[in-house]
Amino acid sequence: MNSFILRVTIRYLLPLLLLFSIYTFLRGHNEPGGGFAAGLIAAASLSLYTIAYGAKRARQVLSIDPRFLIGSGLLLALISGLIPILMGKPFLSGVWLKIPIPRNTPFDIGTPFFFDLGVFFVVAGVTLMFVFIFEEEI
Amino acid sequence: MTSLVVFAGFFAALFALWLTKKWRTRAGLILSVLPFLQVVFFLYLLFTKTAEPVRMNLPWGDIIGLSLAFNFDGLGLLFAVLISGIGFFVCLYASGYLKGHQDLGRFYFWLFIFMASMLGVVLSDNLILLFIFWELTSLSSFFLIGFKHDEQRSRDAALQALLVTGLGGLAMLAGFVLIGEISGTYVISELFHSGHLLRESTLYLPALILVLAGAFTKSAQFPFHFWLPNAMEAPTPVSAYLHSATMVKAGVYLLARLLPIMGGTAEWQNIIVVVGAITTVIGAILALGQTDLKRLLAYSTVSALGTMTMLLGYGDTLAVKACIIFITAHAFYKGALFMIAGSIDHEAGTRDIRFLGGLAKKMPVTAVTAAVAALSMAGVIPFFGFVAKEVLYERVLQANLWVLAAVVFAAFANVIVAILICINPFWRRPVEISDSPLKTIHEAPVAMLTGPIVLAFIGLMVGVFASGSGEIIKAVVSATVQQSVNIKLALWHGLTPPFILSLLTLIAGFGVYFLIPYLRILLQKLYRLPGPEKIYQLSWQFTLRFASIIIDKLQNGYLRYYLSTIIISVIGGAGLTLLLKGGLQLPEQLLAPRFYEIGLVLIVLIAAFYATIAKSRLAAVASMGAIGFSISILYLLFGAPDLSMTQFLIESLTVILFVVAFYHMPRFADFSSPHARVRDVFIALFTGALMTVLVMSSLGNRIFPPISQYYAENAYLLGHGRNVVNVILIDFRGIDTLGEITVLSIAALGVFALLKYRNRKGSKEISK
Numbered sequence: 001m002n003s004f005i006l007r008v009t010i011r012y013l014l015p016l017l018l019l020f021s022i023y024t025f026l027r028g029h030n031e032p033g034g035g036f037a038a039g040l041i042a043a044a045s046l047s048l049y050t051i052a053y054g055a056k057r058a059r060q061v062l063s064i065d066p067r068f069l070i071g072s073g074l075l076l077a078l079i080s081g082l083i084p085i086l087m088g089k090p091f092l093s094g095v096w097l098k099i100p101i102p103r104n105t106p107f108d109i110g111t112p113f114f115f116d117l118g119v120f121f122v123v124a125g126v127t128l129m130f131v132f133i134f135e136e137e138i
Numbered sequence: 139m140t141s142l143v144v145f146a147g148f149f150a151a152l153f154a155l156w157l158t159k160k161w162r163t164r165a166g167l168i169l170s171v172l173p174f175l176q177v178v179f180f181l182y183l184l185f186t187k188t189a190e191p192v193r194m195n196l197p198w199g200d201i202i203g204l205s206l207a208f209n210f211d212g213l214g215l216l217f218a219v220l221i222s223g224i225g226f227f228v229c230l231y232a233s234g235y236l237k238g239h240q241d242l243g244r245f246y247f248w249l250f251i252f253m254a255s256m257l258g259v260v261l262s263d264n265l266i267l268l269f270i271f272w273e274l275t276s277l278s279s280f281f282l283i284g285f286k287h288d289e290q291r292s293r294d295a296a297l298q299a300l301l302v303t304g305l306g307g308l309a310m311l312a313g314f315v316l317i318g319e320i321s322g323t324y325v326i327s328e329l330f331h332s333g334h335l336l337r338e339s340t341l342y343l344p345a346l347i348l349v350l351a352g353a354f355t356k357s358a359q360f361p362f363h364f365w366l367p368n369a370m371e372a373p374t375p376v377s378a379y380l381h382s383a384t385m386v387k388a389g390v391y392l393l394a395r396l397l398p399i400m401g402g403t404a405e406w407q408n409i410i411v412v413v414g415a416i417t418t419v420i421g422a423i424l425a426l427g428q429t430d431l432k433r434l435l436a437y438s439t440v441s442a443l444g445t446m447t448m449l450l451g452y453g454d455t456l457a458v459k460a461c462i463i464f465i466t467a468h469a470f471y472k473g474a475l476f477m478i479a480g481s482i483d484h485e486a487g488t489r490d491i492r493f494l495g496g497l498a499k500k501m502p503v504t505a506v507t508a509a510v511a512a513l514s515m516a517g518v519i520p521f522f523g524f525v526a527k528e529v530l531y532e533r534v535l536q537a538n539l540w541v542l543a544a545v546v547f548a549a550f551a552n553v554i555v556a557i558l559i560c561i562n563p564f565w566r567r568p569v570e571i572s573d574s575p576l577k578t579i580h581e582a583p584v585a586m587l588t589g590p591i592v593l594a595f596i597g598l599m600v601g602v603f604a605s606g607s608g609e610i611i612k613a614v615v616s617a618t619v620q621q622s623v624n625i626k627l628a629l630w631h632g633l634t635p636p637f638i639l640s641l642l643t644l645i646a647g648f649g650v651y652f653l654i655p656y657l658r659i660l661l662q663k664l665y666r667l668p669g670p671e672k673i674y675q676l677s678w679q680f681t682l683r684f685a686s687i688i689i690d691k692l693q694n695g696y697l698r699y700y701l702s703t704i705i706i707s708v709i710g711g712a713g714l715t716l717l718l719k720g721g722l723q724l725p726e727q728l729l730a731p732r733f734y735e736i737g738l739v740l741i742v743l744i745a746a747f748y749a750t751i752a753k754s755r756l757a758a759v760a761s762m763g764a765i766g767f768s769i770s771i772l773y774l775l776f777g778a779p780d781l782s783m784t785q786f787l788i789e790s791l792t793v794i795l796f797v798v799a800f801y802h803m804p805r806f807a808d809f810s811s812p813h814a815r816v817r818d819v820f821i822a823l824f825t826g827a828l829m830t831v832l833v834m835s836s837l838g839n840r841i842f843p844p845i846s847q848y849y850a851e852n853a854y855l856l857g858h859g860r861n862v863v864n865v866i867l868i869d870f871r872g873i874d875t876l877g878e879i880t881v882l883s884i885a886a887l888g889v890f891a892l893l894k895y896r897n898r899k900g901s902k903e904i905s906k
Contacts, residue, residue, distance in 0.1 A: 043791065
């Protein structure tokens with residue numbers, strides 16, 4: 001699609017939207033957001049880029065194949081489910097690590113975080129795969 | 139540690155895939171090291187540790203009573219020795235038989251999967267574990283029978299074997315569950331002590347019949363015997379290994395294993411003895427008229443399996459002793475003869491005894507080996523087969539006349555089969571000349587000779603030194619009947635009735651052998667009568683026809699019909715249930731709607747209506763978008779920001795996808811006839827009504843306290859997060875999410891395949 005407005009806008013919007021998607025992902029644990037929504041936002045940003053510049057250049061921006069995103073996302077989710085088994089807990093139970101940081105802010109990191117990251121990758125990968133293939137093949 | 143010996147085969151199977159790529163010719167040789175080591179290990183245990191069997195029990199799936207329990211007692215170890223011992227020779231044999239075959243890796247992979255699973259079957263001390271290994275043997279058997287997968291016959295035979303043994307296996311699982319429910323344990327060595335509970339239970343007979351269904355299908359008992367001869371489509375090493383020496387004996391093993399638990403009742407004896415005796419006779423009759431060496435051996439195997447089964451039906455010490463000796467002797471000579479049949483096929487290009495003859499000059503070693511194995515099969519003194527037949531006769535002489543007649547007839551047929559195999563191909567002139575001249579024949583390679591020679595001569599040595607193996611047989615029989623028994627074995631008992639009977643069988647067999655060409659014509663007419671296989675074929679055809687009717691209706695290739703089928707099923711299923719079960723309870727009072735809610739609903743209604751009458755695609759998509767966004771605002775108003783956010787994003791992405799796709803879409807056209815539109819209106823109305831009623835009823839019907847309270851309270855405590863929705867998604871109900879992202883990925887792969895490959899072969903249907 002040859003829209004000058006879109007082409008210029010998306011160049012500035014893309015990093016902002018990706019940043020926003022990471023923000024959405026991180027705040028998801030305490031406020032509305034999370035891996036699913038964040039994955040959709042990330043995919044939406046690159047989809048707009050695809051409309052403006054075509055799938056070929058969008059793929060260069062992404063620099064990895066969406067299929068790789070899907071696979072690694074699934075793997076990440078699976079591994080984060082398997083880690084608790086090694087510690088003698090049931091599959092997919094949360095294992096948490098408390099990281100002490102100054103000023104007494106609670107900061108816990110656990111396997112659900114990586115699970116959510118897996119969801120993020122899968123959702124973004126699947127959506128981008130749809131968009132790229134649509135653009136290239138139809 | 140010891141359980142690793144059982145599982146080693148699974149690792150070897152993976153290793154085999156790589157190894158056959160690396161060293162095509164040496165792979166079989168290298169791989170055969172594993173079964174060799176295993177047989178040494180099992181022999182060591184069998185000779186030293188049967189008094190105090192090695193047992194282990196590692197937890198696995200406690201909830202369903204599953205544990206990694208193994209029991210290395212006499213019975214299991216005897217089978218383990220046979221499995222790994224014959225496995226070793228089969229491995230060597232296959233390296234010659236399938237030399238340079240392109241799918242060698244696949245072959246060894248499944249062979250080792252089978253070997254490990256079969257060891258698992260005979261060494262498991264847990265019924266559920268035994269079932270898992272049992273099914274794995276069926277599965278590997280399927281792939282090995284269908285090894286020549288480009289041939290229709292192989293595929294049919296593989297499927298038949300899988301269906302018959304698989305259905306039997308399922309019945310067996312149900313039987314095991316009954317046993318577990320009655321006894322409260324699935325551990326076999328614990329069941330030995332609670333057998334009385336089982337035998338006195340009212341569910342004893344159903345449990346017995348279900349378990350027997352598994353054993354009978356696996357061991358090719360009448361009326362399920364037909365799959366075994368068809369399985370001869372497999373490469374010969376597989377036939378020698380799975381379909382004569384090991385897998386088909388799994389059913390016999392199971393009966394022996396369950397004998398002290400379920401045996402000793404009138405039902406046990408009546409069912410098993412009758413089925414076993416019928417199989418003995420049917421197998422013998424079917425064997426006599428065959429001309430294909432492998433089918434000849436296969437039917438005589440069916441007959442032998444019948445005899446083993448029958449003996450376990452009696453279940454007394456003498457019968458068990460006879461059964462164990464017969465199993466061992468049979469494994470040696472039948473394994474050897476199968477491999478010899480394969481060598482003949484490999485070298486001469488045919489297995490039909492009518493076309494074979496005079497091979498003794500060209501394959502002298504094979505000829506002598508065949509003679510040694512056949513003598514054991516015929517039961518000639520001093521071979522092990524003779525010892526087996528002596529004990530067998532000793533037992534059946536005490537039984538009723540019908541059983542005696544059946545066993546003597548089978549032994550008589552066995553003599554004829556043995557002579558047919560060791561004389562006709564080697565020493566006689568071919569009866570008929572084959573159309574294609576026999577290719578230049580020479581002796582089989584060493585790899586293919588080792589197995590038959592060693593197995594045949596073991597059959598001779600064990601016979602000559604029969605008294606030496608008495609201790610082992612004693613240990614095995616003791617483990618089978620679960621009490622210490624005193625057993626001696628001797629080659630020569632004097633001029634006893636069994637010996638005289640044995641002699642008479644031999645003479646009769648030798649006499650009738652000369653009549654076989656005439657008998658064969660008669661028998662082959664008899665074979666044309668419909669048997670149980672006809673039932674299998676009819677039900678298979680019925681299944682296919684029924685399936686094709688359903689598929690023609692449902693899988694018609696039009697997405698809109700798929701959708702309406704799904705929707706109508708939902709309306710029918712959920713709607714009827716709602717009405718019939720009295721779930722239709724509307725809440726007494728609803729909250730009064732606020733004015734902006736009414737506004738949003740109005741927007742939704744108008745947009746929905748406009749979407750159905752829109753004359754352009756853009757208008758339709760825009761109005762659908764309006765619906766979506768309005769609903770997402772409604773979510774927000776009712777306090778579900780996460781849902782609202784996701785809905786909003788999905789709507790946006792849908793629009794983007796449409797924009798990408800629009801450009802390439804065909805002209806907007808109205809495909810539906812007025813008639814179809816009316817129908818669709820009704821479907822839509824009913825769906826909407828159903829959903830509305832469902833949601834309202836779910837407000838009115840509260841059976842359980844809502845779980846949301848628990849989630850809300852524990853989200854931060856257990857899930858370390860304040861966003862309850864997200865904690866539910868990624869932690870509390872993580873496995874659901876894992877399933878969902880998996881489904882999503884599979885759908886993406888489907889879309890990828892559909893769009894990416896539609897320009898290749900067969901693209902027309904897809905791109906329409």
